[in-house]
Amino acid sequence: MVIGWKLHGDGRTPPPGEVVRPGERLSWPRTAGIGAQHVVAMFGATFVFPVVMGLDPNLSIMMSGFATILFLLIVGGRVPSYLGTSASFVGAVAAIRAAGGDSARVTGAILVAGAVLLVIGVIVHFLGGEVIHRVFPPVVTGAVVMLIGFNLAPVVANTYWPQDQWVALATLCFAVFCTVVLRGFWSRIAILLALVFGFVLSWVLDKTAGEITSMLPGQNLLDGAGKACTAEGPFCVATAFPHDRLNFSAVKAADWFGFPHTHAPDFTTSAVLLALPPVIALIAENTGHVKAVAAMTGDDLNPVLGRAIGADGVGTVLATAVGGSPTTTYAENIGVMAATRIYSTAAYYVAAVVAVLFGLCPKFGALVAATPGGVLGGITVVLYGMIGLLGAKIWIENRVDFGDPVNLVPVAAAIILAIGNVTLKITDDFPLQGIALGTIAVLVGYHLLNAVRRPDGAGGGVIAPAEREIGGPVRPGAAGEPGRPGGPGEASDGGGGGSDAG
Numbered sequence: 001m002v003i004g005w006k007l008h009g010d011g012r013t014p015p016p017g018e019v020v021r022p023g024e025r026l027s028w029p030r031t032a033g034i035g036a037q038h039v040v041a042m043f044g045a046t047f048v049f050p051v052v053m054g055l056d057p058n059l060s061i062m063m064s065g066f067a068t069i070l071f072l073l074i075v076g077g078r079v080p081s082y083l084g085t086s087a088s089f090v091g092a093v094a095a096i097r098a099a100g101g102d103s104a105r106v107t108g109a110i111l112v113a114g115a116v117l118l119v120i121g122v123i124v125h126f127l128g129g130e131v132i133h134r135v136f137p138p139v140v141t142g143a144v145v146m147l148i149g150f151n152l153a154p155v156v157a158n159t160y161w162p163q164d165q166w167v168a169l170a171t172l173c174f175a176v177f178c179t180v181v182l183r184g185f186w187s188r189i190a191i192l193l194a195l196v197f198g199f200v201l202s203w204v205l206d207k208t209a210g211e212i213t214s215m216l217p218g219q220n221l222l223d224g225a226g227k228a229c230t231a232e233g234p235f236c237v238a239t240a241f242p243h244d245r246l247n248f249s250a251v252k253a254a255d256w257f258g259f260p261h262t263h264a265p266d267f268t269t270s271a272v273l274l275a276l277p278p279v280i281a282l283i284a285e286n287t288g289h290v291k292a293v294a295a296m297t298g299d300d301l302n303p304v305l306g307r308a309i310g311a312d313g314v315g316t317v318l319a320t321a322v323g324g325s326p327t328t329t330y331a332e333n334i335g336v337m338a339a340t341r342i343y344s345t346a347a348y349y350v351a352a353v354v355a356v357l358f359g360l361c362p363k364f365g366a367l368v369a370a371t372p373g374g375v376l377g378g379i380t381v382v383l384y385g386m387i388g389l390l391g392a393k394i395w396i397e398n399r400v401d402f403g404d405p406v407n408l409v410p411v412a413a414a415i416i417l418a419i420g421n422v423t424l425k426i427t428d429d430f431p432l433q434g435i436a437l438g439t440i441a442v443l444v445g446y447h448l449l450n451a452v453r454r455p456d457g458a459g460g461g462v463i464a465p466a467e468r469e470i471g472g473p474v475r476p477g478a479a480g481e482p483g484r485p486g487g488p489g490e491a492s493d494g495g496g497g498g499s500d501a502g
Helices: 028-053 057-074 090-098 103-127 130-135 138-150 153-163 165-181 184-188 190-208 249-253 269-275 278-297 302-321 331-340 345-359 362-369 373-397 405-419 434-453
Strands: 083-085 212-214 241-243 327-329 423-427 430-433
Touching: 028 057, 028 083, 028 090, 028 190, 028 331, 028 345, 028 373, 057 083, 057 302, 057 327, 057 345, 090 103, 090 138, 090 269, 090 434, 103 130, 103 269, 103 278, 103 302, 138 278, 138 373, 138 405, 138 434, 153 165, 153 373, 165 190, 165 373, 190 373, 249 362, 269 434, 278 302, 278 327, 278 331, 278 434, 302 327, 405 434, 430 434
Parallel strands: none
Antiparallel strands: 083 327, 212 241, 423 430
């Protein structure tokens, strides 16, 4: 069923033990309430990561709504999911901008990556999911996800943290506190709560401690048009200067309604190569999330796995074609379904429409853009670290054997190449470095060593059976507990959900 739902019972909250299936819905007011929960669940990461990547958060949120609607149509309403901003491209974007790339070059590179994901989805649809597990075994997938996260450490250290180290530290501590101590719904929005805390703390310090001397976010990176910053740029400065932590002048001047600023993508080979490794992470995310939804609903979703992967690729292409952010299915929203046992796709359509309306409010975008640099410094420590450790989680849940040199050596080499930002110059105009070089090292190295040891190229990589899926499905845990990967048949009805930071 694509659009059109059967009313579940009398349309009221279902009794304990009953579930609302994807093709069903509650009354529209209750469906709107569930949709609002999905908006809150996706909201934090969907607007934080565009800010971190230097992209328009208004446009990104609006396009996430359109991408979600398109996703639901492509999968025929069988996989209830929300497509929010993907964190997997943050490292690639940082590398592209460090090389002088502007927002057009960033979105052009990600658009190509989305097209590649679409092609992979088509291949999986016709050949079956086994092709994914053979090409990208858990040892490779986990390594790529880890490289994406840990390669971002210099961005925190050199860009965000120095802007206001004490606010950054306080925001970091508050985010950790909320994540660990709070439960259920509040734990899922810990990053959003930390952002609010950072805003309030910055306002209090402006009133009590006065101005701070630092660069504002982006002044040493981009100019107002989103292009590479030059010494003559209107917003570029060479040294730190005194300023308030919070500046709401742009918020006051912004309109309540208006279309976000769009721009066409620009394509360069070097930028595209940097954006391709995250495709592996997106494959792992989508595969795990589809498995998790299948475990909760009891439906066999293997026939639509390729459609889900391809639909994510379509969403990314659509969003970046106009200057938006890359998309991916969100574990946070899977957690909401696990907690409520309401799997209705109608709620996701409601959430998507709300996201589009948010994107049409420039005042909201101006408020997001006013986020103090110190606040970003605190939350990115947590977000980037979580991305990296999700790679380790893939290894653990799939029981990757690092006593086997076929697994150990390529991963060890890839980590040093990527985090050390080692450069391999193929030609003067075609260098491989950082995440791109590390990904090639672990992917080619693993399969080459495995083929040398076993001429048939079979086996290796995990102790568990080869049928174990990439990264395992993101299995929802107890209420408020982050979603965690698990092997086949490890379904759980518990609540909770993970983060897109993976």
